[in-house]
Amino acid sequence: MMRPTKMKTIGILGGMSNQATSEYYRMINELVNQRLGGWEIGETLIQGLNFGNIEYYVRNGLWDEARTYIEAKAKGAELAGADMLICVSNTMHCVLDNIDSVVSIPFIHISDPTGQAIKNAGLTKVGILGTKPVMQASYIKDRFEKKFGIEVISPNESEQISVDKIIFDELVKGKTSTESKQAYVSVCENLLLKGAQGIILGCTEIFLLLKPEDLPQAPLFNTTELHAKAAVDLALA
Known part of the structure; x- marks a missing residue:
């Protein structure tokens, strides 16, 4: 193998939360190593954001301020x-709709690999768990429907x-509990009763709590x- 190994550097807009960011870093490196073997891992650049700022903007609906903050970090990366x-937060994709005009490097939208996986599974109706903006607003749902x-x-x-509440009070702080798991399972079961054929884990920490074996009757899309x-696929292309 020629050195240095040829791959693209994956820019990670992280810190939303640090739990999700560390999982992205772990997954990317494990996936690269599975592909290339030996001691190979990914080449990454983590642009960490202060989750305290993100939490404040989200809680108070300050989306213009959030856009300015995250776009500056994207330029920096x-x-x-x-x-x-890539951005490690489903929620913050609501202010990344114009990111292609901010940076000239490719941006992988978090919904696209998930939408493709759902389509490949032959499903047409799914439920979603996430923060309130993800569950309430249309920016994620519309992308799944239109694309x-x-x-x-x-x-x-x-x-x-x-x-x-479980996301902000527990998962982003690395906490999980049996009670919270059961609460999520119950929510998922109600979505299935409404016709959902699977469930999107539309927050990047949810998979730390809810596992496929917790809902064996339907697929979970992490x-x-x-x-x-998807990031590794592009990095090694």
Whole structure:
């Protein structure tokens, strides 16, 4: 093998949360090693954001401020040498709709590898778990529908509050509990009763709590894992 190994540097907009960021880094390196063997891992550049800022913007609906903050970090990642860009948060994709006009490097939208996986599975209607913006707003759902022909349905209002609270109070801090797992399973079961054929784990920490064996009657689509794989595919192309 020629040295240095030829691959693209994956720019990671991280810190949203640090739990998700560390999982992305682990997955990317494991996937590269599976492909190339030996001691090979990915070439990455992590542009970490302060989750305290993100949490404040999201809680207060300050999306213009969030856009300015994250776009500056994206530019910084490109200037630092990233050849491509991913963002480790489903929620923050709501302010990345114009990212192609901000950076000149390829950007992999988190919904696209998940939408392709759902389409490949032959499903047309799925439920989604995530933060309140992901479950309530249209920016994720519309992309699934327009690009992949997939209908996405959300939990009811009280369930959304519970799902969101568990993310912010527990998962982003690396905490999991049996009670929270059961709460998520119940929400998923209700979505299946509404016609969902599978469930999108539309927050990049949810897979730390909810596993495929917890809901054997329907497939779970792990946005974190699918996104990391898409990044590696491009990095090694």
